[in-house]
Amino acid sequence: xxxRLGQVGKLLVGVWIAxxxxxxxxxxxxxxGLGNAGRxxxxxxxxxxVAVLAFTVSAIFSALYLWKGRPAYDDLALSxxxxxxxxxxxxxxxxxxxxxxxxxxxxxxxxxxxxxxxxLLIYAALFALRSAIDEVGRRRRLSAVYSLFAFVTxxxxxxxxxxxxxxxxxxxxxxxxxxxxxxxxxxxxxxGLLGDRKVQLLALEQQGDVxxxxxxxxxxxxxSEAVLTASYNQATDAMVTRPEFxxxxxxxxxxxxxxxxxxxQLNIEAPGTGLLENRRTLLTFLSSVAGxxxxxxxxxxxxxxxxxxxxxxxxxxxxxx
Amino acid sequence: xxxxxxxxxxxxxxxxxxxxxxxxxFVYLWRIDAQAQALKQELERERAVNQxxxxxxxxxxxxxxxxxxxxxVEK
Numbered sequence: 001x002x003x004r005l006g007q008v009g010k011l012l013v014g015v016w017i018a019x020x021x022x023x024x025x026x027x028x029x030x031x032x033g034l035g036n037a038g039r040x041x042x043x044x045x046x047x048x049x050v051a052v053l054a055f056t057v058s059a060i061f062s063a064l065y066l067w068k069g070r071p072a073y074d075d076l077a078l079s080x081x082x083x084x085x086x087x088x089x090x091x092x093x094x095x096x097x098x099x100x101x102x103x104x105x106x107x108x109x110x111x112x113x114x115x116x117x118x119x120l121l122i123y124a125a126l127f128a129l130r131s132a133i134d135e136v137g138r139r140r141r142l143s144a145v146y147s148l149f150a151f152v153t154x155x156x157x158x159x160x161x162x163x164x165x166x167x168x169x170x171x172x173x174x175x176x177x178x179x180x181x182x183x184x185x186x187x188x189x190x191x192g193l194l195g196d197r198k199v200q201l202l203a204l205e206q207q208g209d210v211x212x213x214x215x216x217x218x219x220x221x222x223x224s225e226a227v228l229t230a231s232y233n234q235a236t237d238a239m240v241t242r243p244e245f246x247x248x249x250x251x252x253x254x255x256x257x258x259x260x261x262x263x264x265q266l267n268i269e270a271p272g273t274g275l276l277e278n279r280r281t282l283l284t285f286l287s288s289v290a291g292x293x294x295x296x297x298x299x300x301x302x303x304x305x306x307x308x309x310x311x312x313x314x315x316x317x318x319x320x321x
Numbered sequence: 322x323x324x325x326x327x328x329x330x331x332x333x334x335x336x337x338x339x340x341x342x343x344x345x346x347f348v349y350l351w352r353i354d355a356q357a358q359a360l361k362q363e364l365e366r367e368r369a370v371n372q373x374x375x376x377x378x379x380x381x382x383x384x385x386x387x388x389x390x391x392x393x394v395e396k
Contacts, residue, residue, distance in 0.1 A: 312364045
């Protein structure tokens with residue numbers, strides 16, 4: 001009965017993810033300014049979340065192994081860590097494709113990209129550690145301890161580090177309104193950082209209710225500079241002109257401006273802001289999270305079974321020799 | 322070839338590629354899963370036999386499909 005239910009569950013995962021793939025292309029609307037390329041978000045974010053889940057499961061089984069000492073727990077911990085690594089790689093690759101579309105480059109050493117790269121290195125070191133120790137019991141104990149320490153870095157590297165950084169282009173700040181994306185208050189002549197772009201407020205000019213700001217924008221590494229003109233309507237409290245940063249699809253927004261005091265509030269605005277406000281997009285996104293979670297548990301169980309079989313065969317070989 | 326990259330068609334092509342990749346992964350995973358389960362059961366059965374226990378399930382059953390013409394003679 002349990003086996004039959006398992007088969008049904010696996011088939012359901014197959015059909016479910018196929019449905020998500022179809023919905024990703026045909027059901028959800030295009031994101032403003034991003035075209036079809038923005039659809040990759042439906043895969044990118046869920047794979048990152050599932051990676052966190054996988055590393056959590058790995059840490060739980062590592063702790064259980066240290067407590068109970070059952071080899072099966074080590075197999076489960078390793079299986080979860082390997083799957084977490086795989087899903088992190090998927091999140092990284094899909095994020096790189098997205099960043100190429102939005103930022104104009106695949107890799108920008110953005111805090112989010114850097115932190116996920118460090119996380120990949122930490123878990124790659126776990127696999128290197130395992131393969132470097134021949135004695136089975138020692139290998140299991142050490143990797144369980146290492147896995148627990150590695151897990152401590154996961155919340156920091158996934159959630160904290162990219163958010164405490166002022167200089168990030170990752171959509172945490174730019175896409176989701178109301179998140180930690182306060183923008184930058186500048187006075188005329190002053191310099192600041194928006195994302196990874198250096199900006200300098202050159203001048204403010206008032207014509208009726210509309211205030212226009214001249215802003216000098218520099219590429220990372222100061223490879224090129226451009227002067228952008230953004231404007232803001234004081235009467236309606238709305239942005240009027242939002243020029244694009246050179247080479248990217250991000251826009252410079254003038255959120256508030258006071259020509260009398262020479263101060264302005266600048267922000268970086270991404271096309272597709274509030275993308276999950278669309279009901280169809282949100283449902284497809286949540287379905288994707290559910291589908292990838294199911295896929296993870298399936299892959300986790302298959303890999304753990306294979307590790308158990310591998311161990312049993314090694315034992316049999318040893319007994320015969 | 323260029324027809325496949327036209328705006329109206331490209332999205333269906335991309336969807337077909339994504340679905341094909343997923344179907345490939347799914348079939349591969351299904352087969353690996355079935356083989357791993359079979360190996361696991363085989364090892365469990367072998368272990369049970371080695372420990373002198375009865376296997377959890379018989380390996381084969383013999384069913385007589387037609388009645389014997391005569392009783393077998395013991396020589």
